[in-house]
Amino acid sequence: MTKEMTRLLIGLLCGLLLSASIAGAEEAGPTEYQVKAAFLYHFVKFIDWPDSGSILKVCVLGEDPFGKDTDAIEGKTAAGKVLSVARIRSVHELKKCQMVFIPSSENDRLESILTAAQGLNLLTVGDTAGYAWRGVIINFYKEQGKVRFEINRDAAGRSGLKISAKLFSISRIVHDAGKRSD
Amino acid sequence: MSEPTRNSAASAALAAVVGVLIILCVAASEARASQRDLTQISIEELLDVEVYSASKTVQKTTKAPASVTIVTASDIRKFGYRTLADMLRSVRGFYITYDRTYHYVGVRGFARPGDYNTRILLLLDGVRLNENVFDQAFIGNDFPVDIDLIDRVEVIRGPGSSLYGSNAFFAVINVITRRAKDFGGVEVSGEAGSHETYRARLSYGDHFANNAEAVFSGSHFDSRGNRRLYFSEFDEPGQNNGIAEGLDSEKTARAFAKLSFSGFTLLAVYSRWQKETPTAAWGAVFNKEILSMEEHALLDLKYETTLAGDLSLMWRVNYNQHPYHSHTPYDYAEPGGPPLLVTNNDLSRSRWWGTELQLNRRLFGRHDIVAGAEYRDNIQQDMKNYDIEVYTLSRSNSRIWAVYMQDQFNILDNLVLNAGIRYDHYSTVGSTANPRIALIYSPFGQTTFKLLYGTAFRSPDAYELHYEAMGYRINPSLKPEKIRTYELVWEQQIGDSVRGTAAVFSNKIEDLITLTTDPDDFLVFRNVATVEAEGIELGLEGKWESGLTGRISYTFQETKDRDTGNILTNSPRHLAKINVSIPLLREKIFLGLEEQYAGKRKTLRGLDAKASYVTNATLFSQRLVHNLEASVSVYNLFDFRYGDPGSEEHVQDIIQQDGRSFRFKATYRF
Numbered sequence: 038m039t040k041e042m043t044r045l046l047i048g049l050l051c052g053l054l055l056s057a058s059i060a061g062a063e064e065a066g067p068t069e070y071q072v073k074a075a076f077l078y079h080f081v082k083f084i085d086w087p088d089s090g091s092i093l094k095v096c097v098l099g100e101d102p103f104g105k106d107t108d109a110i111e112g113k114t115a116a117g118k119v120l121s122v123a124r125i126r127s128v129h130e131l132k133k134c135q136m137v138f139i140p141s142s143e144n145d146r147l148e149s150i151l152t153a154a155q156g157l158n159l160l161t162v163g164d165t166a167g168y169a170w171r172g173v174i175i176n177f178y179k180e181q182g183k184v185r186f187e188i189n190r191d192a193a194g195r196s197g198l199k200i201s202a203k204l205f206s207i208s209r210i211v212h213d214a215g216k217r218s219d
Numbered sequence: 220m221s222e223p224t225r226n227s228a229a230s231a232a233l234a235a236v237v238g239v240l241i242i243l244c245v246a247a248s249e250a251r252a253s254q255r256d257l258t259q260i261s262i263e264e265l266l267d268v269e270v271y272s273a274s275k276t277v278q279k280t281t282k283a284p285a286s287v288t289i290v291t292a293s294d295i296r297k298f299g300y301r302t303l304a305d306m307l308r309s310v311r312g313f314y315i316t317y318d319r320t321y322h323y324v325g326v327r328g329f330a331r332p333g334d335y336n337t338r339i340l341l342l343l344d345g346v347r348l349n350e351n352v353f354d355q356a357f358i359g360n361d362f363p364v365d366i367d368l369i370d371r372v373e374v375i376r377g378p379g380s381s382l383y384g385s386n387a388f389f390a391v392i393n394v395i396t397r398r399a400k401d402f403g404g405v406e407v408s409g410e411a412g413s414h415e416t417y418r419a420r421l422s423y424g425d426h427f428a429n430n431a432e433a434v435f436s437g438s439h440f441d442s443r444g445n446r447r448l449y450f451s452e453f454d455e456p457g458q459n460n461g462i463a464e465g466l467d468s469e470k471t472a473r474a475f476a477k478l479s480f481s482g483f484t485l486l487a488v489y490s491r492w493q494k495e496t497p498t499a500a501w502g503a504v505f506n507k508e509i510l511s512m513e514e515h516a517l518l519d520l521k522y523e524t525t526l527a528g529d530l531s532l533m534w535r536v537n538y539n540q541h542p543y544h545s546h547t548p549y550d551y552a553e554p555g556g557p558p559l560l561v562t563n564n565d566l567s568r569s570r571w572w573g574t575e576l577q578l579n580r581r582l583f584g585r586h587d588i589v590a591g592a593e594y595r596d597n598i599q600q601d602m603k604n605y606d607i608e609v610y611t612l613s614r615s616n617s618r619i620w621a622v623y624m625q626d627q628f629n630i631l632d633n634l635v636l637n638a639g640i641r642y643d644h645y646s647t648v649g650s651t652a653n654p655r656i657a658l659i660y661s662p663f664g665q666t667t668f669k670l671l672y673g674t675a676f677r678s679p680d681a682y683e684l685h686y687e688a689m690g691y692r693i694n695p696s697l698k699p700e701k702i703r704t705y706e707l708v709w710e711q712q713i714g715d716s717v718r719g720t721a722a723v724f725s726n727k728i729e730d731l732i733t734l735t736t737d738p739d740d741f742l743v744f745r746n747v748a749t750v751e752a753e754g755i756e757l758g759l760e761g762k763w764e765s766g767l768t769g770r771i772s773y774t775f776q777e778t779k780d781r782d783t784g785n786i787l788t789n790s791p792r793h794l795a796k797i798n799v800s801i802p803l804l805r806e807k808i809f810l811g812l813e814e815q816y817a818g819k820r821k822t823l824r825g826l827d828a829k830a831s832y833v834t835n836a837t838l839f840s841q842r843l844v845h846n847l848e849a850s851v852s853v854y855n856l857f858d859f860r861y862g863d864p865g866s867e868e869h870v871q872d873i874i875q876q877d878g879r880s881f882r883f884k885a886t887y888r889f
Contacts, residue, residue: 068400068426072268079265126763126764145661145664145712184268
């Protein structure tokens, strides 16, 4: 029994290994959060923050899904601003941020986060179904393995930020809950 | 200790495979192409980048139709957990009994002596791990996967038969393994601890083009154990004055592979564990080696895909085998004659394969439907016991099919009705249907109430149905035992940092399968006892900006046999736990402190195992030097002397637990 099992195991592992090394020889695709981090960087080029300085603080609130994936944008310059990524745990820290990413871990307290974000000229970004129509300005979703985003036009209007028409043109437009046409 | 040679050959082969594997894997990782800079392309191009498969959406615990606790990989590191049992000790309402062979989990005041964890369902990435002869779930060093490969453990309290079928009686424990992304290359880990305990692990995990990912790992655990264990029950000159010398060793070899490719996930797990039993259980000769071996091999292929729109499909097929073997020395001497030592062999062979299809769909905007069907074929459920002649030879097999459905009806944004039912058909004991209903209401954003009702069953296992050794008689009319549970849970977010939970529960277990003795002294399993349990659980969990985290919980429970009115054995009235992780140097050095209290527990002989206070401390550092993680742990810091109640097979009424012990561990990522 043991012998048989060991042989089975060896065979199996070799098979797996072979396929893994073949796969490894090709170019690896970026992870979902590497792409999302890159989007956060690109958004800066299409948005005007009123009276902002030369440093643009990108905050991640709560359970951080990015990990090292934000390293690629840390310290990068976009539209003359240097990006600085920070992890925050409390809504009281929101006033330090120009952009905040709200992960799905905050689903239950999204409304209170959005209330705290009011009047702070803050770009709110999420990646959870329903976030946009609940009032988050930009919300990522996935389609055929690609990252797309939707923009809540009402929330964008309330935010005090100037968002270029170009960004709207490549996004899916949504409205606050209750105003939805579907 | 004379280990059969075929085992050492198998171990050597295993070691060789792991070694070769790791070399090749390192080579593969070197060959990986560097990634392009996504900030240097246009936003339109970025929209066209195909990404590596996303994490499956995990249900928020506040939306789950149960009271759920999650223990994470971070907890494993910060509190120095060595086994799944260590993790479960920290969970509200759970307690562990260790008889120096197996670890047994008690839930909400229920831990029957002699119950091999048959009343919890243990899953690995959703695959059932309870074997099919004794229905045993293994949670100590006999758990088939190395603890460092665990991403998180989801403990779902209450009956889960409406989705999972048999054994999901008190809780479902789903162990989820780390993804390839969490490794990002090679990981090496080693540890050394008291009682000459060593562990070494080599793992490799990474993701590649076309959404492919792979994880491979091999590890070895070896412990001499406590070299001198004193048992007063055997304190006689002829019995080495009650000292079991060098009879507590333990060894585990494990191999793990997980490969994902465009919707398919292949999981392969192998483990081989052996433990010496120093307690002279089952009437064995004292201070002689009793050796138990458990082996588990699992192969699971899962396919997940999204069909039209919001319809998603999961299909899986798996094969498991779990042989068990133990050697026990008996003295068959004539009264007054010279000793006649004979080694008794106890064996079981457990093999099964199963398949499951599950569909998820959102309907009419407000209904999330889960529907599925499962088939399991227990190809082999054999037991054997012999020293020279065969005492027991029970060969059996059985088949199970089941269908289930669950509807999460989002009535309002803050009101959810979750209803599910599962119908199981057993070729051995017939059919059973088990519903679960949960009403989840959030009157305010910060407050959630859950009202839960459910039933669950446990079908008699092959051992209870077919074991016919000397002294045992088969009961052909044995049927499943049933549990009915009511629970009210209140979850409250307090400020930004603290979350509170209060739960009141009531369990009623009927037709409990119990080993009884007939007037002619034969042992027979019967559906006799009715047990009622009531209790309250309180928990607070906090996470602060500074990195400070903590959990504190208290459980009061009363578990009674309805006919006698007596509190059950091994059922503490009070349980309290505190876990605090203090950042000493932000993000880098943490002090993890853990305190576990269990009230006194009644033993089989009507005595009390005294209340226990166990304190564990772990100093953990990460990223101080490059990718090195290191920790020092002290378990049972104050060397508190306590014991767990023994079972029917023990002469000892109370089995002494370990005093203070130490461990040093280091992990490095390349």
